[in-house]
Amino acid sequence: MSEKRSADNRRVMVRLLAVAGLMFGFGYAMVPMYQKFCEVTGINNLLNADDPLRNTQVDTSRTITVEFDANLHGLPWSFKPGQTSVAVHPGELVHVVYRVSNTRDHPVTGQAIPSYGPQLAAAHFRKMECFCFTKQTLGAGESREMPVVFVIDPALPKDVNTITLSYTFFEVAGTLAEPASKPSRPGA
C-alpha cells in the first residue's frame, strides 16, 4: 500500500472518528435539548405543578342557550326565574335560581314539575340539585330563592341549540300524607 493511500485512509478515518465523537456528544446534547423542547412547548414539565383540577369533559366547541320559564297552576304565589336565559357549554356545571313568594296569609305546600322543550332534551338534562325534588312549604308571605344545579350531557344531539326548562308549581292538596309524584319525570 502506497504512502499516499495510507495517508488518504488515515484522513478518512480521522473524519469518521470525529463524526462518531460528535454523535456521542449529540446523545448527551439531547438531554438539555429535550428539556428545552418540552419547556417551550409546555409538554411534560415535571417541575411545575399540574394544572388545577377541572372537568375535562366540557365541550367548549358548543354553546347551548337554556331558557327558563315559570308557571303556576292554581297557586296564589309569585314564581319567576332569576334569569331568563343562560349560555352554557355541554358538560359545564351551571347554577341558576328561581324566586318564589307566598302571597297568602297562611302556609301553602307546593310541588314543582319540570318540563323540557324540545322533549328529547330531557334525557340529556341532568339536574344535580333542584327545588323540584321535594315539596316546598312556604309560610305566610314568605319569599325564597331556590337553586337549580344542572349539567347538559355532551351527548346532546348536535341539532339542539336551545333548551327551554319550564316549571309548573302545583298545590299539594291536603297534608304531607300524599306522596309526591316522582319529581324529575320529564313532561309530567
Add this chain to the structure above:
Amino acid sequence: MEATHVHGAGHAHGDDHAHHPKGIMRWITTTNHKDIGTMYLWFSFAMFMVGGAMALIIRAELFQPGLQYVEPEFFNQMITLHGLIMVFGAIMPAFVGFANWMIPMMIGAPDMAFARMNNWSFWLLPPAGILLTASMFVPGGAAGTGWTLYPPLSIQMGIGMDMAIFAVHILGMSSIMGSINIVTTILNLRAPTMPLMRMPMFCWTWLITGYLLIAVMPVLAGAVTMILTDRHFGTSFFNAAGGGDPVLFQHIFWFFGHPEVYIIALPAFGVVSHVIPAFARKPIFGYTSMVYAIASIALISFIVWAHHMYVVGMPVAGQLYFMYATILIAVPTGVKVFNWVATMWRGSMTFETPMLFALGFLFLFTIGGFTGLVLSNTAVDVQLQDTYYVVAHFHYVMVAGALFSAFAAVYYWLPKWTGHMYDEKLGQWHFWLSIISFNIAFFPQHFLGLAGMPRRIPDYALQFTDFNQVSTYGAFGFGLSQLLFLYVVLKAIRGGEKAAAKPWEGATGLEWTVPSPAPYHTFEDPPVLTESKGHA
C-alpha cells in the same frame, strides 16, 4: 476444514506464508480480510444458536398458560438476552462478515483499509458475547428489561445489567471500528476504473450502513453510559427520584434504535440485489433508483424514532408528524421491492437455494413491511403497542428479512469461500423447512396480538392457548431446521463438487473473476474493469 483450504490456497498463490503463524495464533493475529470474515461468520452462527436456544426456552414456557418451566424473572432475562444477542451478536456480525469477505473482492482491493483494526473489531466481539451470556450466572441474573433497556427497571437491576451495559459498549466500539474500516475501504480502495455509481449494490448498501452505524452507535453508547452513571455515580438523567425523566431514555434509545433497523435491513437489501439478478439472469432493474432509495431510507430513518413510543404521552401534533414521516419510508422501500420484482420480470429464472431464500425474503419482508405500516398509524398502534402483533411484525422483518437474506448470501458465496458446491438438495430442504416453520411460528402471533396478548409476559389468558401452541411447534421446527444448515455448510467445507470460479451462470462482479476457493490474497494489483464487469 475451511482453514486448510484457504491456507493452502494462500501457499499456492502467495509468497508470504512465513508471515502468518499456524494454529490458533493464526486466527488471533490475522489481518486477512477473508480470515476475519470467516471468524465473524462463525461467531455470528454461534451467537445465533445461543440466541435461538433462548428463544426456544421462551416458546416452551409459552406452550401453555401458567408457569411451567421457568420463573418469570428468568423468562424476562431470556427475552432480553435473546434480543440483544440476536441483534448485536448474530445479525450484525453476519453482515459485517459478508462485508469483510466480499467487499474487497467486489471492488478489486487487496484487503480492508485498516487490516490491524479489522482484527481488533472482530476480537472485541467474543468478550462482549461472553459478558452477555455470563451475566445469567451472576447474583440477580442477567438484565431483565428487554433489549431496549428502559429505565426505571434498568436503573434498578443487579450486576447483570452492568455487564449488559459493558457488552453494549464493546459491541458499539467494534461496530464503529468495523464501519470506519468498511467506509474507508469503499471510498479509497476501489479499483481505479470503478466509479461510485458503478459499484456493486452490496457495497452501496454497506457504505450507507457504515455511515448510519458511525452516526448512531455513539448515541446508544451515550444512552447506556447515562444509565451506568445513574446507577453508580449519582447522576439523574433518567432517575425520576433525582428529577430525571425515563421518557428521555426512550427518545435517545430510539434515535439509535430506528436507524439500527435499517443498519440490519440495508445490507440484507444489498445481498438480495445481487442474488435476484444472478438467478434471473438480468442486470438489476433501476440501479440508480436503488442507490437513491437506500440513501433516502437512511436519511428518513433519523427522523421517525418516536413511532416506537406513541403512548408515552406525546401531543397529537407529534404523533401525526411521526406517523406521516414513518409512512413516508414506505415510498423508497416500495421502489426497492418494485425494482426486485421488475428485475425478475421476463428473466430466465432458476430456483437454486440462494434464489429461494431471496424470494422468501422478498415475500415475507414485504409482509413485515405492511404490518409495519399498520403499526405506524398512531390510532392503531395505541391498541397494538406491546402486543404480539409487534413481535410478529419485527420477526418478519428481522428473521424473514435479514436472516433469510443472510442465508441467501451464505449459499450464494459458499462456493467462492470453500471451493465446493453445497448440497443443493439439502439446501432446498433447509429453505422449505425454514420458511414453513417460520410462518407457523410467527403468523399466528399476528392474531394473538390483535386479540390483545401482551409481549414479554410468561403467562397468558386461556383463550390464547391454541395459537401459542401452534407458534411453539413452529419455533421448534425452525430451530431444528438450522442444524440442517450447519450440516450443509460443514459438508461443503469438507468436500463436494468442485466449484468453478463463477458457479452461477448469471452472476456478475469482480468476486467471480478470482478462482474458487478465493486465494488467500486477491487483487494485489487493482483489476481493470471492462464494461461487462460493472455493477452486479
